[in-house]
Amino acid sequence: MIAQRDQLNAVGGHADERSVAGTDQRSIPEATVARLAIYLRALVGMGKVGVATVSSGSLATAAGVNSAKLRKDLSYLGSYGIRGVGYDVSLLTDQIHKTLGLHQNRAVALIGLGHLGRALAGYAGFASRGFRISAIVDADPAIVGTRVRGLPVQHVDDLDAIVRTENIAIAVLTVPAGVAQEVCDRLVVAGVTSILNFAPTVLAVPAHVDVRKVDLAAELQILSFHDNRKSARADCEPARSGSSTMAVGP
Numbered sequence: 001m002i003a004q005r006d007q008l009n010a011v012g013g014h015a016d017e018r019s020v021a022g023t024d025q026r027s028i029p030e031a032t033v034a035r036l037a038i039y040l041r042a043l044v045g046m047g048k049v050g051v052a053t054v055s056s057g058s059l060a061t062a063a064g065v066n067s068a069k070l071r072k073d074l075s076y077l078g079s080y081g082i083r084g085v086g087y088d089v090s091l092l093t094d095q096i097h098k099t100l101g102l103h104q105n106r107a108v109a110l111i112g113l114g115h116l117g118r119a120l121a122g123y124a125g126f127a128s129r130g131f132r133i134s135a136i137v138d139a140d141p142a143i144v145g146t147r148v149r150g151l152p153v154q155h156v157d158d159l160d161a162i163v164r165t166e167n168i169a170i171a172v173l174t175v176p177a178g179v180a181q182e183v184c185d186r187l188v189v190a191g192v193t194s195i196l197n198f199a200p201t202v203l204a205v206p207a208h209v210d211v212r213k214v215d216l217a218a219e220l221q222i223l224s225f226h227d228n229r230k231s232a233r234a235d236c237e238p239a240r241s242g243s244s245t246m247a248v249g250p
């Protein structure tokens with residue numbers, strides 16, 4: 001039996017309360033880590049069109065954050081930019097790559113080739129962002145043995161060998177909620193240390209394993225909450241302006 005702890009729920013969770021060791025041994029808040037991925041996307045886009053240096057303001061705008069936050073985030077990397085010049089795009093790209101552990105192409109296993117798994121397997125964006133889907137796994141005998149994007153779909157019973165052979169540290173879990181914990185346990189025993197979980201269930205994992213949860217329905221619920229607030233405010237507006245008109249009227 002695996003020693004277990006509750007996962008930290010990344011969606012709407014306590015992102016800022018968690019931190020990881022930075023390159024200069026200062027800890028980097030989880031929320032900063034998430035923004036580093038966004039800065040990286042912006043920097044890679046700039047590099048592609050030949051931008052050599054970028055001001056904190058321009059990079060912040062491209063990433064959709066304010067520049068004070070960006071400067072603070074990048075200071076965790078020991079990167080302060082040059083006053084009046086800004087950041088060297090290529091250097092900063094390398095630095096963030098290294099911090100996120102993307103300097104080596106990462107092998108990822110996709111577990112569960114249903115509707116969602118198939119869509120993710122076909123997503124070209126993983127490769128361009130440093131990830132290589134190197135194994136696709138399912139339990140359905142009708143799918144196992146077929147090929148998707150050149151890869152054979154392998155059986156979940158062979159997970160141990162697959163993880164070892166392909167040197168997989170990260171798995172994407174797109175199986176039904178009812179089997180997610182069981183598959184997660186198998187992944188952990190096989191040596192996987194990071195799991196991106198799409199199944200709507202809380203996974204229990206040992207302390208050395210990181211779980212990130214993606215929950216699009218929860219994101220929609222958050223949007224619904226804000227939308228509700230906006231509607232409530234809009235409903236109040238005419239009443240408020242109506243009463244002020246009466247107050248200043250003759």
Ligand SMILES: NC(=O)c1ccc[n+]([C@@H]2O[C@H](COP(=O)([O-])OP(=O)(O)OC[C@H]3O[C@@H](n4cnc5c(N)ncnc54)[C@H](O)[C@@H]3O)[C@@H](O)[C@H]2O)c1
Pocket residue numbers: 111112113114115116117137138139140143156173174175176177179183197198199200214215216217
């Ligand atoms: N996070 C989100 O926003 C989001 C969005 C859509 C779906 N989901 C979740 O993602 C999961 C997959 O959804 P879907 O619509 O692709 O389901 P699906 O039923 O189409 O696919 C599930 C796949 O998992 C395979 N499977 C079942 N048991 C397995 C096992 N023990 N080992 C390996 N593979 C196994 C099935 O054979 C199937 O191919 C579900 O848990 C669903 O709730 C999450």
